[in-house]
Amino acid sequence: MQRTLLAVLTLALASCSEPSPREAEPGELPAPAERIYRGGPIVTVDASNRVVEALAIRDGRIAAVGSEREVLALQGPETRVVDLAGRALLPGFIDAHGHISQVARMSSAANVASPPVGPVGSIDDLKREIRAFIVERELPPGSWVVATGYDDALLEEQRHPTRVDLDEVSTEHPILALHVSMHLASANSAALELAGVSAETPDPPSGVFRRFEGSKEPNGVMEEHAMWVVFGQVPRPTPAQMLASLGDAQRSYASEGFTTAQDGATDAGTFQLLQAAQDQGVLFLDVTAYGIWSDYDAVVEAARQPVGTYDGHLELAGGKIVLDGSPQGKTAWLTEPYFVPPEGLGADYNGYPALEDAEVLRFAKKLYEKGQQLLAHANGDAAAEQWIRTVERLQAEGKRPDWRPVMIHAQALRRDQLPRVAALGMIPSFFVAHTYYWGDWHRDSVFGPVRGAAISPAASALAAGIRFTIHNDAPVVPPRGTFLLWTAVNRLTRSGQVLGPDERLTPAQALRAMTIDAAYQAFEEDRKGSLEVGKLADLVILSANPLAVAPEAIREIEVIETIKQGRTVWARDEE
Numbered sequence: 001m002q003r004t005l006l007a008v009l010t011l012a013l014a015s016c017s018e019p020s021p022r023e024a025e026p027g028e029l030p031a032p033a034e035r036i037y038r039g040g041p042i043v044t045v046d047a048s049n050r051v052v053e054a055l056a057i058r059d060g061r062i063a064a065v066g067s068e069r070e071v072l073a074l075q076g077p078e079t080r081v082v083d084l085a086g087r088a089l090l091p092g093f094i095d096a097h098g099h100i101s102q103v104a105r106m107s108s109a110a111n112v113a114s115p116p117v118g119p120v121g122s123i124d125d126l127k128r129e130i131r132a133f134i135v136e137r138e139l140p141p142g143s144w145v146v147a148t149g150y151d152d153a154l155l156e157e158q159r160h161p162t163r164v165d166l167d168e169v170s171t172e173h174p175i176l177a178l179h180v181s182m183h184l185a186s187a188n189s190a191a192l193e194l195a196g197v198s199a200e201t202p203d204p205p206s207g208v209f210r211r212f213e214g215s216k217e218p219n220g221v222m223e224e225h226a227m228w229v230v231f232g233q234v235p236r237p238t239p240a241q242m243l244a245s246l247g248d249a250q251r252s253y254a255s256e257g258f259t260t261a262q263d264g265a266t267d268a269g270t271f272q273l274l275q276a277a278q279d280q281g282v283l284f285l286d287v288t289a290y291g292i293w294s295d296y297d298a299v300v301e302a303a304r305q306p307v308g309t310y311d312g313h314l315e316l317a318g319g320k321i322v323l324d325g326s327p328q329g330k331t332a333w334l335t336e337p338y339f340v341p342p343e344g345l346g347a348d349y350n351g352y353p354a355l356e357d358a359e360v361l362r363f364a365k366k367l368y369e370k371g372q373q374l375l376a377h378a379n380g381d382a383a384a385e386q387w388i389r390t391v392e393r394l395q396a397e398g399k400r401p402d403w404r405p406v407m408i409h410a411q412a413l414r415r416d417q418l419p420r421v422a423a424l425g426m427i428p429s430f431f432v433a434h435t436y437y438w439g440d441w442h443r444d445s446v447f448g449p450v451r452g453a454a455i456s457p458a459a460s461a462l463a464a465g466i467r468f469t470i471h472n473d474a475p476v477v478p479p480r481g482t483f484l485l486w487t488a489v490n491r492l493t494r495s496g497q498v499l500g501p502d503e504r505l506t507p508a509q510a511l512r513a514m515t516i517d518a519a520y521q522a523f524e525e526d527r528k529g530s531l532e533v534g535k536l537a538d539l540v541i542l543s544a545n546p547l548a549v550a551p552e553a554i555r556e557i558e559v560i561e562t563i564k565q566g567r568t569v570w571a572r573d574e575e
Helices: 002-015 068-072 100-106 123-137 163-167 189-194 227-231 239-254 268-279 293-302 357-370 381-397 415-424 439-446 448-453 458-463 482-490 507-513 516-521 551-556
Strands: 035-043 051-058 061-066 080-083 088-091 145-150 175-179 184-187 207-211 218-224 258-266 286-292 314-322 373-378 406-409 427-430 539-542 559-564 567-571
Touching (some): 035 068, 051 068, 061 068, 100 258, 123 145, 123 163, 163 189, 163 218, 175 189, 218 227, 239 258, 258 314, 258 559, 268 293, 268 314, 286 293, 293 314, 314 357, 357 373, 357 381, 373 381, 381 415, 415 458, 427 516, 439 448, 458 507, 482 551, 507 516
Parallel strands (some): 035 080, 145 175, 286 314, 406 427
Antiparallel strands (some): 035 051, 088 539, 207 218, 539 559, 559 567
16 A cells, blocks of 8 residues: 555655745735644754644645644644644654665665674675575576675674685676675676686776785775776666666655655766656655766766756755775775774775875866865765865865865764864764764774774764764665664664763754754755745654653654655555
């Protein structure tokens, strides 16, 4: 029943443009509301953080918010009055950084993640899951097999699977196993051969083909730009497959309370698929796409709308550039060495940049001069320094009034760098979910206890006057809503230890980071992110008010219903 309901709603949502509410003429009574919510806390996330009694919707927008007496004045004979029965109504969550197209694409891959995301605890488990996937899908010899989500930090062996391990699964199928970070991968011999990777293949710039010890022969594990040599050989899903997967991906986001999703590194082919999804009524959440720097001109050329404007539910919002790799994969670019270097590397190993300063400046300047927003992936503090230095140089040459450059992840952003971030109006989007998923690994292996406790310094950023957001980076971790809120508030690791207690946020601060401040990051604060008259009726109903429960109980709060522009796009009772 849920799929039927959503199919109708997606077509309806795609066919309607954003309505502009008509103001009542002097002396004219305002039009009745279509729907009124009452009977539970309504958390506005406005400038005063008000919690009010009632909210009304008309024409896809918020028509009134305040006391029951005020709002019920808009009740007409056709108005539906919804009793929240004590449940909480909040602004819909906004995905400050993620990759919804990759969530869609990876839905057809074998799941080799570790709990709680997947079933794999060892390399033997990984091999078992891939074998079962081949059998279940009845994949003939020669068919590519993609597995996603393995995590060497959580495997019993504490290492990456090699081509030897994957050859034990099959020598007849090319196999590519993607690391959970999406910055490393491992391939079997068949996949390496199809990609032309051999002992004679040099490492690409900002990438590494790891080799067997004492040999030049690739062992199957690939870092950064090297993995794309093989990944580029994997056939893309057909448009029909991708469109179907996009529907499932949006349902996953909506089931967690998100009404806006991001596609944070879009190439031209993917953007054309997103436009096709818009044309065919598949998109029912807003999707903000950021074109990847290596294909940005082609993405802009493919777009029907100017950068920064919506085409239905789809916006090409700007560009995305990647400055380094992954801390959990130990490819992020740090100032000081890794606490425990990767096997075979010296004690001075500190990762490496993805791009030289000149290339970063060239692309950033192009977008800066056009007033097109740029997100920069920077996990390590050296990468953060490269981005800060780039924006400082741009602003010294001629400051734009409101460019809002974004630092994606900002995990190792140092506290001494925060004043410069604040001065630039830069917005860090912190990957606070790492404190749970990899907090123990970061403390014990990646950064050490001192630097590990300071990752994602959200409270310090707040004290420095910085407006920031928080994110999941799906598909690296699932696009979970209240769980993300819980990680920012509690900073508990998998082992139950608090990582950096001084960097914990209050529930209200964390909620703003994934609603109104996430809207601000995307230049949408005038239409989304808080419950105020005239804004889009993008809402989520939760089983409890996250501002009123014990901090540790936030992760137990359930999404009851998700509403996009006044229409229900997901409801628990329709599952």
